[in-house]
Amino acid sequence: MTKRSFDQFFKNPRHWREDLVAVGGDFSVDRLLYAYTHGIFPWSEDPIRWYCLDPRxxxxxxxxxxxxxxxxxxxxxxxxxxxxxxxxxxxxxxxxxxxxxxxxxxxxxxxxxxxxxxxxxxxxxxxxxxxxxxxxxxxxxxxxxxxxxxxxxxxxxxxxxxxxxxxxxxxxxxxxxxxxxxxxxxxxxxxxxxxxxxxxxxxxxxxxxxxxxxxxxxxxx
Missing domain, CATH: 3.40.630.70 (Leucyl/phenylalanyl-tRNA-protein transferase, C-terminal domain)
Structure with missing residues (x-):
């Protein structure tokens, strides 16, 4: 997936008020790197749930x-x-x-x-x-x-x-x-x-x- 695709998959943590920012996807290297560099991390597998907690x-x-x-x-x-x-x-x-x-x-x-x-x-x-x-x-x-x-x-x-x-x-x-x-x-x-x-x-x-x-x-x- 491209960066633009990831931008569409994940909610932007700077503007999204909930801790949960996405559900689904995979554990590919590109997706994990995008997530970590945007303050996001996975916390379950089936389904994959992605979070950016507030506070951190x-x-x-x-x-x-x-x-x-x-x-x-x-x-x-x-x-x-x-x-x-x-x-x-x-x-x-x-x-x-x-x-x-x-x-x-x-x-x-x-x-x-x-x-x-x-x-x-x-x-x-x-x-x-x-x-x-x-x-x-x-x-x-x-x-x-x-x-x-x-x-x-x-x-x-x-x-x-x-x-x-x-x-x-x-x-x-x-x-x-x-x-x-x-x-x-x-x-x-x-x-x-x-x-x-x-x-x-x-x-x-x-x-x-x-x-x-x-x-x-x-x-x-």
């Missing part, structure tokens, strides 16, 4: 609040941290819930895997001493904008340790905006906060001015 939850990349316990575990370096080493496995792990289903269904995984192959989606992996994946985070990076999608922990604090290293790389790369979509207890504790939709869209527009994939800085450890 974000992180200040330089003011994330990690607990003393998490920071101590980071300093101890008991976990191996990698980037983009196991993207589909991280998504599968994020989709797992012991008692309920999540919005990360097979269509999401297939679509975001293609986004990853094109360099727009990234994962952080946390491995224990036995080289077992115990935590991780994934999201979408465009220009100086990062959309955090989901996080998982199979060991205490493992996901937050991955998030700590993600924020460190984003700061190193001078990222300007981290979208976490909607506040929950975990993101609120970490320092996420809400801003009006129009303020978010203004900040997004500045962050994606140079629409290029993220080249993750190499580790200096």
């Amino acid at each position: 939850a974000i992180f200040d990349i330089h003011r994330v609040h990690f607990s003393k316990t998490v920071l101590r575990k980071v300093r101890q370096k008991k976990f191996r941290i990698s980037f983009n080493e196991a993207f589909p496995i991280v998504m599968q792990a994020c989709s797992y819930r012991e008692k309920d289903n999540t919005w990360i269904t097979p269509g999401f995984i297939d679509g975001y895997l293609e986004l990853h192959k094109k360099g727009w989606a990234h994962s952080v992996e946390v491995w224990n001493a036995e080289n077992v994946l115990v935590g991780g985070v994934y999201g979408v990076a465009i220009g100086k904008f990062f959309a955090g999608e989901s996080m998982f922990s199979f060991e205490s604090d493992a996901g937050k340790i991955g998030l700590f290293h993600l924020f460190a790389k984003l700061k190193e790369s001078n990222f300007e905006l981290f979208d976490t979509q909607q506040l929950n207890h975990v993101t609120w504790q970490l320092g996420a906060y809400e801003i009006p939709k129009l303020s978010y869209l203004d900040r997004l527009e500045r962050a994606i001015k140079d629409m290029v994939p993220w080249v993750i800085p190499l580790s200096h450890d």
Whole structure:
């Protein structure tokens, strides 16, 4: 589809008052990129529902609040941290819930895997001493904008340790905006906060001015 077609498919979030801006479509790379660069994200698969929330939850990349316990575990370096080493496995792990289903269904995984192959989606992996994946985070990076999608922990604090290293790389790369979509207890504790939709869209527009994939800085450890 062309940009004009996407303009017709999605309601313009700057003028549309509802959170739901479209229903249907697919998880193609072009559609996902259009959505994220216009403040829109998918939240279900059957049918696909596309949202632009008001208010919007974000992180200040330089003011994330990690607990003393998490920071101590980071300093101890008991976990191996990698980037983009196991993207589909991280998504599968994020989709797992012991008692309920999540919005990360097979269509999401297939679509975001293609986004990853094109360099727009990234994962952080946390491995224990036995080289077992115990935590991780994934999201979408465009220009100086990062959309955090989901996080998982199979060991205490493992996901937050991955998030700590993600924020460190984003700061190193001078990222300007981290979208976490909607506040929950975990993101609120970490320092996420809400801003009006129009303020978010203004900040997004500045962050994606140079629409290029993220080249993750190499580790200096």
